Each structure stands twice: as structure tokens, then as C-alpha cells.
Amino acid sequence: MPHTEQRNLQTDSLENLRYDKEFIHRHIGPNKSQTSDMLARLNVGSLDELIEKTVPAAIRSEQTASLANPLNEQQALAELKTIAQQNQLFKHYIGLGYHSTYVPPVILRNVMENPGWYTAYTPYQPEIAQGRLEGLLNFQQMITELTGMELANASMLDEATAAAEAMAMAKRVARKNKSDTFFVDQQCLPQTLAVLRTRAEHFGFNIIVGDPRTELDNYEYFGALLQNPGADGALLDIAPLTDIIHSKDALAIIAADIMSLVLLDAPGKQGADIVVGCNQRFGVPMGFGGPHAAFFAFREKYKRSTPGRIIGVSIDCRGKPALRMAMQTREQHIRREKANSNICTSQVLLAVMSAFYAMYHGSEGVERIGKRIHLLTKILAQGLISLNYKLRYQHYFDTLCIEVGDQQTALYQRALDAQINMRLIGKNALGISLNECTNANDIDALLAVFAGGASPLDFVNLENKAAQASTIPARMKRNERALQHEIFEQYHSETEMLRYLKRLESKDIALNHAMIPLGSCTMKLNATAEMIPVTWPEFGELHPFAPMEQAQGYATLFQQLQDMLKACTGYDAISLQPNAGSQGEYAGLVAIKKYFEAKGEHQRNVCLIPQSAHGTNPASAQMVSMQVVVTKCDEQGNVDVADVNAKIEQFGDRIAAIMITYPSTHGVFEENIKEICGLIHAVGAQVYIDGANMNALVGLAAPGEFGGDVSHLNLHKTFCIPHGGGGPGMGPIGVKEHLAPYLASHPLQTISGTEIGNGTISAAPWGSASILPISWMYVRMMGNQGVKLATEYAILNANYIANRLQEHYPILYTGKNGFVAHECLLDLRPLKESSGITEEDIAKRLMDFGFHAPTMSFPVAGTLMIEPTESESQTELDRFCDAMIAIRQEVARVQNGELPRDNNPLCNAPHTLDDVFNPNWDHPYSREEASRPLPYLKHHKVWPSVNRIDNVYGDRNLICSCPTIESYSSE
CATH class of the missing domain: 3.40.640.10 (Type I PLP-dependent aspartate aminotransferase-like (Major domain))
Incomplete structure (x- = not known):
């Protein structure tokens, strides 16, 4: 046996062969050699040195040290499964807008x-x-x-x-x-x-x-x-x-x-x-x-x-x-x-x-489902009448209100004992809402509850009576098919539906094809292990208003996730109710307003918002009737402290809050953030730190420690819930202790520590609860070391891209040491002036290279905002940079007159198969240059399915319904 092999065997031990950190290296893109190469390009010796030169020392924190050690995928799934099994799967007839349903497997899987x-x-x-x-x-x-x-x-x-x-x-x-x-x-x-x-x-x-x-x-x-x-x-x-x-x-x-x-x-x-x-x-x-x-x-x-x-x-x-x-x-x-x-x-x-x-069901199918639900409801009604119960309403669809007098508590408990959830209505009635999953055996079980034992009734007789009963008046009935367009009659077989879903999917670029480098949107890995629990029945099949005794798994999940988020943010309390970032902004401002009302400071109605803020910030402020006052930014893109002072001097104790994004929307860590927070607090106002850029903070700095009173957290960004093509999102808020009593409440579930007068933000008590396991899994698998590494690599990747591209495009803003945060802004305005090529041209041209464009013209018009996230390897970053550099070279050909301004690969982008197969090619560049401008595109390419879309035509001819099938086939 060779000596080296002998040595390796001697050092083998369980400690040396631990695999609990495996997921960290699956989530973070660059490997060890790529990391060394990227750091060398930035002329820094380590990640620690890069962070020291990027993140202000005054705000650095080790808050996430309190998180548990990381688990691998199998360990985390097993731990979460144990938690999920604390939930009890009863039959739910509570209704109130939530009903059991069947997800067609072809839609579930595909x-x-x-x-x-x-x-x-x-x-x-x-x-x-x-x-x-x-x-x-x-x-x-x-x-x-x-x-x-x-x-x-x-x-x-x-x-x-x-x-x-x-x-x-x-x-x-x-x-x-x-x-x-x-x-x-x-x-x-x-x-x-x-x-x-x-x-x-x-x-x-x-x-x-x-x-x-x-x-x-x-x-x-x-x-x-x-x-x-x-x-x-x-x-x-x-x-x-x-x-x-x-x-x-x-x-x-x-x-x-x-x-x-x-x-x-x-x-x-x-x-x-x-x-x-x-x-x-x-x-x-x-x-x-x-x-x-x-x-x-x-x-x-x-x-x-x-x-x-x-x-x-x-x-x-x-x-x-x-x-x-x-x-x-x-x-x-x-x-x-x-x-x-x-x-x-x-x-x-x-x-x-x-x-x-x-x-998939078509008009006939959904009508059959609706009729079946309604018929079962009528059968249940006939059974209850036969058992001498009175119905409050004679006209109904799927819900019965049963007058039960002083039997309410006993009947409700009898149903619970049979693992059935009904709804208490007032003090003398019960509500039952049937659903797509209800069957004849369920009706028997319900009637048994009301009969006090096995139902003595003949089901066939009840069905005959129900068929004769008229519970929807003729004037209320639909007289035409529910769904009339041809699109609802094309895909009833699984084969056809499967192929249709695949055809649609193939027209889109998602993370399964390429990096989506969107600034301020953090399109990072949504790991399969994080997604698996979403479809577990223990999480998916619970009614939001079921008794919490049946949802102890969710209660445990909520508490643990809240503790995780507190460790990541430095806040003292978390509300999970807001089901989008915009809702989180609103919830945070409502809490601030309630806090001041409780103190009797009703005059505080001014919200300071920097010019660089997200557009939702001022929109949210107006929703709570605050007066929006805009503060300036200086030439470096930072919040202008002198102007903040001027606004404080002008408005004084009328100021309720400042809403500030950190790191800034301009992609830098502002050195004066603690000073700004101190100025606001000095006049008794609150600091709202927009959490959109938390992916640059977790493990390095905590907004709740460097001056924030409240932040919303985009779980669909930093904490790995996927964007879903435009939703779902989740926007919980973290608050300091003094704001905790003013977090959102709910009329149908008790949320610990809140009062009903605080108000309600979203329909469900804990927002989109079934996707919270995604973020739990992420933090649990990354652990105390991994979440910090994720932030450090997000900053490394952004600086690597900025460094590679700075010779070709001006980087609009950098920090005091020349580094950016987790995103950077490319200034394209000089190119537009010299070539006529716009940021939109570059965005569309990126499609020909197989990439989704960065964020366009936000927060500064004429720019591209790039955020690579920590999940992309150096290989993918280089592929994107190569594309951007090739595009810059094309712009140069326009600038020097080699390509005309009105007929070049950029203004004609994106190029489709229709272009490539067009026999009348009339461009001064080749089909190869148009469609496969770099070698990697010869191995795999996602083709745009349409050319550049005419927005003006669409606005002038607003059509928002499906074309006929003939128009699809005529293409």
C-alpha cells in the first residue's frame, strides 16, 4: 500500500468525515480554487479581508452565532418531518374561504x-x-x-x-x-x-x-x-x-x-x-x-x-x-x-x-365538481332535517348553518372526537362547509355526530329527497357554461396537459437554465430539499382556522423560525403574518403608527424617504396616511446627512419614521447609517430599514443592532422561498421590543403577545404558512456558519462581476475602499449618448446569450443593477461577464460606424428561430453572430419564442383575454 494512502487511512475518523456541512457547499457556488482566483483578482488575501474593506466596522456583529450548527439535507428533512408529524390531519368543514381540494398530480409534479x-x-x-x-x-x-x-x-x-x-x-x-x-x-x-x-x-x-x-x-x-x-x-x-x-x-x-x-x-x-x-x-x-x-x-x-x-x-x-x-x-x-x-x-x-x-377539468368537469359538492350538501341537509335539526338558511351552495341550541358544545366536541372540524357560529349554531374531497362516507360520519351514534338514515332515500330539493332559486342559477373559451376544452387528458405545461415551460428562462442577475431581487438557489416539505400533507392539508391543538407542528415551526429570524436580524420579535414584502412594509408602518398613538403623539405623520428608496416605500407610507418627505442623496449615492438634518429641523416631532434601505439601493454600504439612525432617534422617531438587501447583512451586521426599529424580511429573496414567476412571496417583519405589542393580530387565531386592536394585515394568521418550511430548511441546513458564508460570497460574487466589467462599463457607485455590496450598478448613459444603444437594447440582447437581464433603470434611469447572489459559481459569473463584454464590443462597433445604429444585433434583439430561418436575411451581421455569439451557446441555448414586443401597440389595443385557438394555430 502506498505511503500516502496509509496516511489518509490513519487520519480517518468520524470527526474528519462529518458531512453536516455538505449543504453549505451545495448552496454556495464557488469552490475553493474559484474562491482563491476571485479573491486574487480583487487583490485581497481572504474573504475576511474583503469584508473588512466592504462592511463598515461600526455595524459589524456576530448575532447569528446563536443559530444551531448546520445539518445536511437528510438530517434537516428528518428533523422537520418529526415537527410536521405533530400536526393532526382532521376532516375540515370549517369553510370561511378555505376548503380541502385535490391537486391534479400532473399539475402538482409539473x-x-x-x-x-x-x-x-x-x-x-x-x-x-x-x-x-x-x-x-x-x-x-x-x-x-x-x-x-x-x-x-x-x-x-x-x-x-x-x-x-x-x-x-x-x-x-x-x-x-x-x-x-x-x-x-x-x-x-x-x-x-x-x-x-x-x-x-x-x-x-x-x-x-x-x-x-x-x-x-x-x-x-x-x-x-x-x-x-x-x-x-x-x-x-x-x-x-x-x-x-x-x-x-x-x-x-x-x-x-x-x-x-x-x-x-x-x-x-x-x-x-x-x-x-x-x-x-x-x-x-x-x-x-x-x-x-x-x-x-x-x-x-x-x-x-x-x-x-x-x-x-x-x-x-x-x-x-x-x-x-x-x-x-x-x-x-x-x-x-x-x-x-x-x-x-x-x-x-x-x-x-x-x-x-x-x-384540465374543463367546463364540464368543474361543473360536475360543483354539482357534486352541492348535491352532497343537500343530502347532508336532508339527513339533518330527518334528525330534527333546523337549518338557518334554505338557500345555500355548500355551507349549512345548523341551529343546535344548547347542544352546540357537546356536538362540536363529539365532532372533534371523531376527528372532524366544524365551525362554531354564535352560541347556538354550527357551520359545515363541504368540499371537493367530501364523499358519501363523510356524510355518514357527519350524520353520526348529530345522531349521537351510527346514522339510522337510509342514504339512498336522502339522495332522492335531495335531488328533489330546490336550494338555489332559478333567478340565481347560471344559464350558460361556466367556462366557454376553447382553451378550457383542449387539455383534458394527462398526455395533452403534460405536453402543454412543458411547451409553456420551455418558453421561459428560469433558474434551471441560467443565472438571473437581478439587482434587489436576489434570485438564489431554491434547493430541492427546501421545497420538498411544502407538499407534505402535514403542512399542506391543514385549515388555517383549525384548533391550534391540531397544529402543534406549525406552532413549533413558527417559534423556531421566528427565533432564527431574530438571530439573523437582531430584532426582539417577529410577525409572520405579512404575505409579501409590500404587506411587510405596511405592517411595519402600522406598528409604528400604533406605537405613537399609544404614547399620545398623534402629530407624528411625516415619513422621510430617500430618493433612492424602493417605490413601494412611499406607496406604503401613503397607505397609512403619512406625509412623504423625500431626502436627497449625495454624489456618491449615499443618503445626504445634511439634508436629513435639514428635514429634522423643519419637521421635528412631526416625524414618525425614516424608511431607508441598507445596504443602499445604489449597492453600497453607507458609512453613516448609525449616524442617521441616531439623528432620527434623537427626535423620538423610528427607523424603518427596508429588508430587501438583507442578503448583504445576515451574519455580518444586524439592522436591529445598528439602529433599526423595524424591518421587513423578503423570505422570497434572502431566505430562499422562490419567486414563482411573480409570487408567492413572504414579508415578515422584525421589530424591537417597544414595537412588539403593536404587531398584527387576527380575529380567528390567537397570536401571542398581540392585541386585536392592532389590526390585521393578511387573510391568514401566519400568512403563507405552508412555504415557511422552505426558510426553516435553509437556515437549519446552513446553520450559524453557513448563513454568514452565504453573505460573504454574495459580496464576493458581486465584487468579482464589478471588477471584471469595470473596464467595459462604468460602475456608478462604490464604497470608500472601491468595493460594492452584494450588487452593483452599471452606468449605461454614456453609451447611449455615443451610440444610441439603450439599456433596453442591452437587456434584450442578453436574451440571445441565454440570460435574463439585470434590473433595468432602477434605482437610476439608464443603468443595469446586477446581483449575482452567492449561489453562482465562478464559471457562471464568467459566462455572464463574457456575454456583457461581448455586448460592449458590439456597442463599440456601432460607435465606430462598423454597424449602423438602426440595424445591429442590439437594436434587433432578441433574435428568434423565425429570424434564423428567414431566407431574406438583411442584417450586416451573420445569423451566427445574431443567435450564437459565444461558443457556449453551441452546446445549449434557450430561444426567445417571440421578437421584441411592441409595448405601444399593446397599450393602444388593450386585449386582456385569450385569443381564439385559430389564432394560436395560425402562427
């Missing part, structure tokens, strides 16, 4: 569990996002047909948020109406009412809750929300009620159950102006509250005032039909505090799942 779908980014670059854009267009088509409305947006965060946005929109568009009152149906879902009350409080609206059948005429209001079916199951005759609402010059908003719409007449035909609801029961797991897509449909005349995104049909430069985001809340970055909404993300992944569910 969409929900597929990184080609869940790692994609928001489709701001539509030429390489045609697949998910088509899925969203299908979603809009489905919603407009079910609701009978003219337009629908591409989803909202949840039903309660959608209702709150509808209320705000009603106030904006009902211009003749001077009322500040909003009427809410007393049968509104309680979580929706809670969110409405919170929004109304901070907008200065007055909420009146009443019976719309008798009280709509009694008040003046700018809008009214009707729930159909109601929370307790009653059906409303909508048409005469919308007439009354319109007589007040007010908007009629209907909150509708999506499954009921396959049988009930469309609200749009009954006078609705806006229709909202949730898509959860169209093939999306309950997941203890989310994520779920909400729908938002409206009349066309209100299209310019609607929140959220709308997908529209346009054409590309060849005249080929192409899809794009026709209207979107990217307007925040333009309109800021005047934006319609602060909503920055939607629920794309869940929206397209629900659309595919409808397409």
Missing part, C-alpha cells in the same frame, strides 16, 4: 414541484416569459368568464387583500361621491372584515357592517361589499342590491366563492362593479392559510385605477402575437406616493395552477 415554474422571475422581460404569461392570460380568461366581468388582473395576494384594494379603488373612482363610509355585508368573511377595518382606519374611512337585504338604503357610502355565499352559507339575490348601491353613486363589490360561480349566475350580470375572491379551491392546497391566489375582476372603465398587474396581448416586431404585462404596479417606481397601491407582487405560481386546474 408546476408546483417544478423549478422551471417556481424559480422564474416576474415577467418584466416578456420575450423570455411567454409561457407563464400565457398561463396568466388563461387565468384572466377563467376569472372574467366565471365572474361575468370585462377584465381581471393577474391575481392578488389573498381574498382579504383583494377586498381591501377594491375598497380603496372604489373610493378613487367614485369621484362624485363625497362619502367616506364603506358598507360591509355582515356575512363577510371575518378575516376579510378585519383587514378591511385595518385599511379603513388608516385611510380615514368609516366601516358600517349590516344586513344588505334590509340596510343598504339606510346609509350613504362610496362602496359596498357583499359576500356571496355568505360566511354562514346564505345565498344573496345580488341584482336588486346592486341597484340600490348604484343609486347612491357607489360601487358594488362582490366577494364570491370561485366554486359556487360554476353554478351561480355571474355577478357581472347582476350589476357588480368589482368581483373578488380566492382561487384556493381550484386545485391549491389549504396550507394553513397560503399561499393562494386571489382574483380581482372589474369593469373596463376602471382599468386605469385597478391595482395589480394585467396581462395583455400585443405583437412583436414581426407582427406575431405576443404577451406582456400591459398594466402593472411597477408604476410605484414612477408614481411613488401617488401610486394606486403598494402591491409589488402577486401569486403567479398559484394563479396559473388554478387556471391549469380549470383547463
Whole structure:
């Protein structure tokens, strides 16, 4: 045996062969030799030296040392499985907008569990996002047909948020109406009412809750929300009620159950102006509250005032039909505090799942499901009547309200003993909502609860009686097919659906193809081990309002994740309720406002926001009725301390908060952050540190320690929840101890340490609970050492890219030692002046190289913001840099006249197969230069499916529904 082999055997031990750190090296891209090479290029001797020269010493912290040691994938999954098994899987008949459902396996495997779908980014670059854009267009088509409305947006965060946005929109568009009152149906879902009350409080609206059948005429209001079916199951005759609402010059908003719409007449035909609801029961797991897509449909005349995104049909430069985001809340970055909404993300992944569910089942299929649910409800009703129970309502779809008198507690407990969840209604009634998963045996089990033993009833006899019962009046019934477009009749076999999903996926660039170097969006690895628990039934099949005794696994998960996030941020308390970063901003500002109200400092209504801030910051501030005051940035891109001082001098104790992003949106660690925090605290105000750039802080500096009072945390960025093509997101907030008593509460679940008067931010108590295991897994596998390394490598990778590109593109801002944080800004304005080539040209040309563009023209117009994250290897970074350098060389050919300004690879990008196969090639560069400009593209290439899209045409010809099948085939 050779000597070296003998030596290795002698040093083998369990300690030397530990594999608990394996995941750290799977998550972080550069290996040891690549790390050495990159550090050498930066002329630093180690990661520690780079961090010392980049992150200000004054804010450095070892806060994450309290995290546990890392686990490998198998260990972490086993530990989380033990936690998950603390959850109990009962039969859920609670309703209130959440229902058990079947996720078709072809959609579960090929969409929900597929990184080609869940790692994609928001489709701001539509030429390489045609697949998910088509899925969203299908979603809009489905919603407009079910609701009978003219337009629908591409989803909202949840039903309660959608209702709150509808209320705000009603106030904006009902211009003749001077009322500040909003009427809410007393049968509104309680979580929706809670969110409405919170929004109304901070907008200065007055909420009146009443019976719309008798009280709509009694008040003046700018809008009214009707729930159909109601929370307790009653059906409303909508048409005469919308007439009354319109007589007040007010908007009629209907909150509708999506499954009921396959049988009930469309609200749009009954006078609705806006229709909202949730898509959860169209093939999306309950997941203890989310994520779920909400729908938002409206009349066309209100299209310019609607929140959220709308997908529209346009054409590309060849005249080929192409899809794009026709209207979107990217307007925040333009309109800021005047934006319609602060909503920055939607629920794309869940929206397209629900659309595919409808397409897979087709109109006949969803009607069959709806009819079956309704028939089973009628059978249960007949059984209860036979057992001498009284129903409160005679007209219903899937929910029964049963008058049980003083038997309520005993019957409820008897159901629990049988592992059945019903809903307590008042003090003398029980609610039961049936669902897609209910069967005849379940009806027997329910009747047994009410019979006090095995049901004595003949099921066949009950079914016959039920068939004769009329529980939906003829005037309320839908008279046409629920889904009428051809798209819903094409993909009913699994083979066809599978191929359709693959065709759409192949049109998009996601992380399974290439790095997505988006500044401020942190498109990092979403590891498979992190994703696996999302579809475990212990997490996916729990109702959010089930008794917490059945959800102890979730309770453990919440507590452990909160402790992890506290260790990463230096904050004392965490609220998991906000289900998007925008919601987190709002929740943080609400907590600040409540804190000052409790102190009697009602005059504090000014929010200082630097020019460089994210557009959602001023939009969120206006939602809590704060006055936005913009502070300047200096020539280095830092917050101008002198101007902050001037604003403090001007507004004094009127200042409630400053909202500041750290490291700055300009991609540098500002040296004066502690000074700024001190200035704000000196006048008794609060510091809100936007958590969008936490990927540059975790393990190195904690905002709760260097001056922050509150931050939102984008779990879909720093903590590995995937972006899902534009959602889901999660935006929990961390706060210091003094703000903890003012965190969001919930009317249906007790959230420790909060008061109901604090308000409610999202529909579910803990937001999108079912995706929280992703972040738990990430932190658990990275451990105390790994999360710090991730931050250090994010900074290393960004500086490596900046260093390689600085000879070709100016780096707009750097820190005092010449380094950037975890992202950098390329200044393209000089190139535009000298060549006519724009940042958009470069963004589109990157598609030909197989890359999604960096963030374009934010926070500075005419720039590209690049964030590589820690998950990309040097090989991938070099591939991207090579592409950017090749593009710069093409620009040079335009500058020196070798290529014309109006006919070059950049202004004609992206190039498609249509271009390559065009026999009439009329460009002064070759097909090879156009489509395979670098050698690696000969091995693998993602082709854009359309050429550059004509945005102006799309805006002038707004079409937001599916084209005919013939138009697809004619392509």
C-alpha cells in the first residue's frame, strides 16, 4: 500500500468525515480554487479581508452565532418531518374561504414541484416569459368568464387583500361621491372584515357592517361589499342590491366563492362593479392559510385605477402575437406616493395552477365538481332535517348553518372526537362547509355526530329527497357554461396537459437554465430539499382556522423560525403574518403608527424617504396616511446627512419614521447609517430599514443592532422561498421590543403577545404558512456558519462581476475602499449618448446569450443593477461577464460606424428561430453572430419564442383575454 494512502487511512475518523456541512457547499457556488482566483483578482488575501474593506466596522456583529450548527439535507428533512408529524390531519368543514381540494398530480409534479415554474422571475422581460404569461392570460380568461366581468388582473395576494384594494379603488373612482363610509355585508368573511377595518382606519374611512337585504338604503357610502355565499352559507339575490348601491353613486363589490360561480349566475350580470375572491379551491392546497391566489375582476372603465398587474396581448416586431404585462404596479417606481397601491407582487405560481386546474377539468368537469359538492350538501341537509335539526338558511351552495341550541358544545366536541372540524357560529349554531374531497362516507360520519351514534338514515332515500330539493332559486342559477373559451376544452387528458405545461415551460428562462442577475431581487438557489416539505400533507392539508391543538407542528415551526429570524436580524420579535414584502412594509408602518398613538403623539405623520428608496416605500407610507418627505442623496449615492438634518429641523416631532434601505439601493454600504439612525432617534422617531438587501447583512451586521426599529424580511429573496414567476412571496417583519405589542393580530387565531386592536394585515394568521418550511430548511441546513458564508460570497460574487466589467462599463457607485455590496450598478448613459444603444437594447440582447437581464433603470434611469447572489459559481459569473463584454464590443462597433445604429444585433434583439430561418436575411451581421455569439451557446441555448414586443401597440389595443385557438394555430 502506498505511503500516502496509509496516511489518509490513519487520519480517518468520524470527526474528519462529518458531512453536516455538505449543504453549505451545495448552496454556495464557488469552490475553493474559484474562491482563491476571485479573491486574487480583487487583490485581497481572504474573504475576511474583503469584508473588512466592504462592511463598515461600526455595524459589524456576530448575532447569528446563536443559530444551531448546520445539518445536511437528510438530517434537516428528518428533523422537520418529526415537527410536521405533530400536526393532526382532521376532516375540515370549517369553510370561511378555505376548503380541502385535490391537486391534479400532473399539475402538482409539473408546476408546483417544478423549478422551471417556481424559480422564474416576474415577467418584466416578456420575450423570455411567454409561457407563464400565457398561463396568466388563461387565468384572466377563467376569472372574467366565471365572474361575468370585462377584465381581471393577474391575481392578488389573498381574498382579504383583494377586498381591501377594491375598497380603496372604489373610493378613487367614485369621484362624485363625497362619502367616506364603506358598507360591509355582515356575512363577510371575518378575516376579510378585519383587514378591511385595518385599511379603513388608516385611510380615514368609516366601516358600517349590516344586513344588505334590509340596510343598504339606510346609509350613504362610496362602496359596498357583499359576500356571496355568505360566511354562514346564505345565498344573496345580488341584482336588486346592486341597484340600490348604484343609486347612491357607489360601487358594488362582490366577494364570491370561485366554486359556487360554476353554478351561480355571474355577478357581472347582476350589476357588480368589482368581483373578488380566492382561487384556493381550484386545485391549491389549504396550507394553513397560503399561499393562494386571489382574483380581482372589474369593469373596463376602471382599468386605469385597478391595482395589480394585467396581462395583455400585443405583437412583436414581426407582427406575431405576443404577451406582456400591459398594466402593472411597477408604476410605484414612477408614481411613488401617488401610486394606486403598494402591491409589488402577486401569486403567479398559484394563479396559473388554478387556471391549469380549470383547463384540465374543463367546463364540464368543474361543473360536475360543483354539482357534486352541492348535491352532497343537500343530502347532508336532508339527513339533518330527518334528525330534527333546523337549518338557518334554505338557500345555500355548500355551507349549512345548523341551529343546535344548547347542544352546540357537546356536538362540536363529539365532532372533534371523531376527528372532524366544524365551525362554531354564535352560541347556538354550527357551520359545515363541504368540499371537493367530501364523499358519501363523510356524510355518514357527519350524520353520526348529530345522531349521537351510527346514522339510522337510509342514504339512498336522502339522495332522492335531495335531488328533489330546490336550494338555489332559478333567478340565481347560471344559464350558460361556466367556462366557454376553447382553451378550457383542449387539455383534458394527462398526455395533452403534460405536453402543454412543458411547451409553456420551455418558453421561459428560469433558474434551471441560467443565472438571473437581478439587482434587489436576489434570485438564489431554491434547493430541492427546501421545497420538498411544502407538499407534505402535514403542512399542506391543514385549515388555517383549525384548533391550534391540531397544529402543534406549525406552532413549533413558527417559534423556531421566528427565533432564527431574530438571530439573523437582531430584532426582539417577529410577525409572520405579512404575505409579501409590500404587506411587510405596511405592517411595519402600522406598528409604528400604533406605537405613537399609544404614547399620545398623534402629530407624528411625516415619513422621510430617500430618493433612492424602493417605490413601494412611499406607496406604503401613503397607505397609512403619512406625509412623504423625500431626502436627497449625495454624489456618491449615499443618503445626504445634511439634508436629513435639514428635514429634522423643519419637521421635528412631526416625524414618525425614516424608511431607508441598507445596504443602499445604489449597492453600497453607507458609512453613516448609525449616524442617521441616531439623528432620527434623537427626535423620538423610528427607523424603518427596508429588508430587501438583507442578503448583504445576515451574519455580518444586524439592522436591529445598528439602529433599526423595524424591518421587513423578503423570505422570497434572502431566505430562499422562490419567486414563482411573480409570487408567492413572504414579508415578515422584525421589530424591537417597544414595537412588539403593536404587531398584527387576527380575529380567528390567537397570536401571542398581540392585541386585536392592532389590526390585521393578511387573510391568514401566519400568512403563507405552508412555504415557511422552505426558510426553516435553509437556515437549519446552513446553520450559524453557513448563513454568514452565504453573505460573504454574495459580496464576493458581486465584487468579482464589478471588477471584471469595470473596464467595459462604468460602475456608478462604490464604497470608500472601491468595493460594492452584494450588487452593483452599471452606468449605461454614456453609451447611449455615443451610440444610441439603450439599456433596453442591452437587456434584450442578453436574451440571445441565454440570460435574463439585470434590473433595468432602477434605482437610476439608464443603468443595469446586477446581483449575482452567492449561489453562482465562478464559471457562471464568467459566462455572464463574457456575454456583457461581448455586448460592449458590439456597442463599440456601432460607435465606430462598423454597424449602423438602426440595424445591429442590439437594436434587433432578441433574435428568434423565425429570424434564423428567414431566407431574406438583411442584417450586416451573420445569423451566427445574431443567435450564437459565444461558443457556449453551441452546446445549449434557450430561444426567445417571440421578437421584441411592441409595448405601444399593446397599450393602444388593450386585449386582456385569450385569443381564439385559430389564432394560436395560425402562427
